[in-house]
Amino acid sequence: MPELPEVESVLRTLRDCPPVLPGRMINRVIVLSDTVISDEHVDKFPVELEGMVFSSIVRHGKYLIFRMIRSGVGCSESFVIIHLRMTGRLFLVPHEHSVERHTRLVLMLDNDLALRFDDPRKFGRVWLVANPADVVSGLGPDALTVSPEIFRTRISSYQRQIKPLLLDQSFLAGIGNIYADEILFQAGIHPLKSSCDLTPSDIDRLCNATREILTEAVESNGANIEGVFSKGRFVVSVYGREGLCCSKCGSMIIKIRVGQRGTHVCPVCQPFL
DNA sequence: CACTCTACCTGTGCGC
DNA sequence: TGCGCACAGGTAGAGT
Numbered sequence: 001m002p003e004l005p006e007v008e009s010v011l012r013t014l015r016d017c018p019p020v021l022p023g024r025m026i027n028r029v030i031v032l033s034d035t036v037i038s039d040e041h042v043d044k045f046p047v048e049l050e051g052m053v054f055s056s057i058v059r060h061g062k063y064l065i066f067r068m069i070r071s072g073v074g075c076s077e078s079f080v081i082i083h084l085r086m087t088g089r090l091f092l093v094p095h096e097h098s099v100e101r102h103t104r105l106v107l108m109l110d111n112d113l114a115l116r117f118d119d120p121r122k123f124g125r126v127w128l129v130a131n132p133a134d135v136v137s138g139l140g141p142d143a144l145t146v147s148p149e150i151f152r153t154r155i156s157s158y159q160r161q162i163k164p165l166l167l168d169q170s171f172l173a174g175i176g177n178i179y180a181d182e183i184l185f186q187a188g189i190h191p192l193k194s195s196c197d198l199t200p201s202d203i204d205r206l207c208n209a210t211r212e213i214l215t216e217a218v219e220s221n222g223a224n225i226e227g228v229f230s231k232g233r234f235v236v237s238v239y240g241r242e243g244l245c246c247s248k249c250g251s252m253i254i255k256i257r258v259g260q261r262g263t264h265v266c267p268v269c270q271p272f273l
Numbered sequence: 274c275a276c277t278c279t280a281c282c283t284g285t286g287c288g289c
Numbered sequence: 290t291g292c293g294c295a296c297a298g299g300t301a302g303a304g305t
Binding site: 003062083084085086087121123125167169176177178261262 | 296297298299300
């Protein structure tokens with residue numbers, strides 16, 4: 001399940017690992033599933049993209065934002081934005097490997113490679129917009145780079161259960177179900193606790209845990225969870241470990257539901273009080 | 274505003 | 290073996 005660290009890993013691969021995406025022109029666009037294009041005018045999508053060149057890539061939360069330019073007169077720019085949601089994958093392949101069972105979109109490039117978007121569940125979305133704000137303006141600050149001051153200010157403006165708040169992309173962008181559980185475990189905070197009941201010390205630990213967990217996961221190239229997401233090296237402490245022993249205190253990790261989401265807790269390290 | 278539920282979608286893994 | 294079903298998860302939108 002791609003969350004912020006996994007999306008960052010995709011970004012770094014496309015941007016830094018040869019053959020890289022920036023500088024490549026799109027020769028042809030193949031839409032295999034209309035529903036992944038977040039625009040009622042799916043027909044326009046290929047027409048507008050063909051001939052455009054990948055310029056740069058940035059990430060905000062779980063969204064990848066590709067700046068595209070059309071060389072020549074006017075030098076117009078636009079933005080391709082991709083959200084992988086649950087099961088989306090994005091990678092460069094040779095032309096001849098450009099379509100498989102769950103391939104939804106293929107961007108044929110000018111160097112015999114293709115940028116391929118696969119997504120078994122068709123949850124992922126692709127936008128083509130003139131202004132990235134059209135898609136990402138509702139997001140809060142990026143969870144990896146938010147400053148402690150902003151973190152403290154924002155958290156005190158809500159009165160909500162802390163886990164659903166961490167998952168709310170308008171509060172902080174990038175945290176999903178796996179890292180929310182990991183962050184709350186590291187901070188020693190119960191997921192059902194209300195944000196307004198957190199002490200200044202709780203908030204400091206939460207802020208630090210958010211930065212530390214996400215930074216470590218990014219450096220590890222994402223999570224490594226049996227059968228779920230196995231490319232990275234980040235090892236989870238509580239997610240999916242119900243019935244196993246807590247690595248800090250040895251108690252049994254339990255699974256509860258918080259805001260309809262499976263939630264993993266060490267009842268000793270994360271007291272509800 | 275806080276929260277809950279549903280829809281979207283399909284592969285997996287369980288119980289019968 | 291095979292069937293049916295609950296479940297997983299991110300987000301939007303509707304409802305309480």
